[in-house]
Amino acid sequence: MIFNPDSIKPIYIQIAEWLETEILSANLKEDERIYSQYQLAEMFNINPATAAKGLNLLADENIVYKKRGLGMFVSPHAKELILTKRRNQFLTQMIRELVIEAKRLGVSENELIQMIEQASQEWEGEQP
Amino acid sequence: MGGGTAMSVVECRNLTKSYGKLSAIDDLTFDIEENKITGLIGRNGAGKTTLLKLIAGYLRPTSGELKVFAHNPFNSLEVSAHTMFIDDNMSFPNTFTLVDILVEVAPFYPNWDSRLAQGLFDYFSLNPKQRHGRLSKGSKSTFNAIIGIAARCPLTLFDEPTTGMDSAVRKDFYRALLKDYIEHPRTVILSSHLLGELEEILEDILLLDQGTKRLQLPLIEMKEFAIGLRGNAQAVLQFIEGREIIYQEEFAPSSLYVVVKKDLAPGAYDRARQNGIESVPVFVNDLCIYLTGKSKGGIDDVFKRG
Numbered sequence: 001m002i003f004n005p006d007s008i009k010p011i012y013i014q015i016a017e018w019l020e021t022e023i024l025s026a027n028l029k030e031d032e033r034i035y036s037q038y039q040l041a042e043m044f045n046i047n048p049a050t051a052a053k054g055l056n057l058l059a060d061e062n063i064v065y066k067k068r069g070l071g072m073f074v075s076p077h078a079k080e081l082i083l084t085k086r087r088n089q090f091l092t093q094m095i096r097e098l099v100i101e102a103k104r105l106g107v108s109e110n111e112l113i114q115m116i117e118q119a120s121q122e123w124e125g126e127q128p
Numbered sequence: 129m130g131g132g133t134a135m136s137v138v139e140c141r142n143l144t145k146s147y148g149k150l151s152a153i154d155d156l157t158f159d160i161e162e163n164k165i166t167g168l169i170g171r172n173g174a175g176k177t178t179l180l181k182l183i184a185g186y187l188r189p190t191s192g193e194l195k196v197f198a199h200n201p202f203n204s205l206e207v208s209a210h211t212m213f214i215d216d217n218m219s220f221p222n223t224f225t226l227v228d229i230l231v232e233v234a235p236f237y238p239n240w241d242s243r244l245a246q247g248l249f250d251y252f253s254l255n256p257k258q259r260h261g262r263l264s265k266g267s268k269s270t271f272n273a274i275i276g277i278a279a280r281c282p283l284t285l286f287d288e289p290t291t292g293m294d295s296a297v298r299k300d301f302y303r304a305l306l307k308d309y310i311e312h313p314r315t316v317i318l319s320s321h322l323l324g325e326l327e328e329i330l331e332d333i334l335l336l337d338q339g340t341k342r343l344q345l346p347l348i349e350m351k352e353f354a355i356g357l358r359g360n361a362q363a364v365l366q367f368i369e370g371r372e373i374i375y376q377e378e379f380a381p382s383s384l385y386v387v388v389k390k391d392l393a394p395g396a397y398d399r400a401r402q403n404g405i406e407s408v409p410v411f412v413n414d415l416c417i418y419l420t421g422k423s424k425g426g427i428d429d430v431f432k433r434g
Contacts (some may be wrong), residue, residue, distance in 0.1 A: 049331040
């Protein structure tokens, strides 16, 4: 498996996201042991330290937990955590971009809110 | 990797190696920790080969201190027993065929894996009956690299190991080295003028410039070290006022691309975008080139007239 080394996202974040997707698709189940840094390094052809950084990212967010001497395991609430995080990150990022673009175009905050409300109403109206 | 404090395999303090008036290595201080793969990166003439030869004990320092496995490496049996230096100039007796060499080197290296050596030898389709001196540049590099991997020395030094290898062989070599390193961790220093495909197998980077240390950082941090900003020249200059410019290029009239340290909060770059300044990531290979530029400008300046 090859990651895109030219991607804007650092490889360790790509690793963490790939593991999250594996958890969401239930290829990795809760309380199941996750790949070790050495397995990931071998799978993705990267230094084990880079793989460890990806795993630690998930541990910091409690998506996986460490068992001393045994490795890392999928947390019982991993799926919910990932879904909540992705929802928040995705929306927050899009709203941020929206706000910046609005400012660049000279659209006021009120106008922007009106536009969002209008879009929302239009969408409601299109529903059967 | 793992925890605890790592032992330093190479300790270098104010090391200088001079040839007459020229210092190939100039007041260099750094440590290399055990069981890491370090990329020794620099332009031609930066001092990479001299440094590797000093570490291997082939050269005597002019001044300063160098310890390898806590010993002075020059003429040290202790160091040479644990160290392997792989470069273009390795020579073997001319009466030996390649297969002879694989057999004869084995007793010198306690960790030698003859199955691995033979496996790699067959995989790369080298001719067992050929003599080392007759090999093409690429095949010689491949053969030497096989020895470097199969010897599994606690300290393995590769000086520009991929010279002459084609792209497929280079990738296979890096993968073979990484796989064997994962199973048998050891300290590896690889010199190269180019990062590119080598990058992802490295843990640390030591960047040399004219015999001195420009930077030593984990690869992960190196990727986050700098950011490129592109936009209206005046706006860009205003945004980066007072900060050190790593690289700059006027790519169109009054349009500027600059590289600076990425040490502002992410919000600052969003605000820059409002003023029409785009931020782009800087590849580690480009960053290394910018950090070791011999002159302020680039090749374009040579062509500028009037």
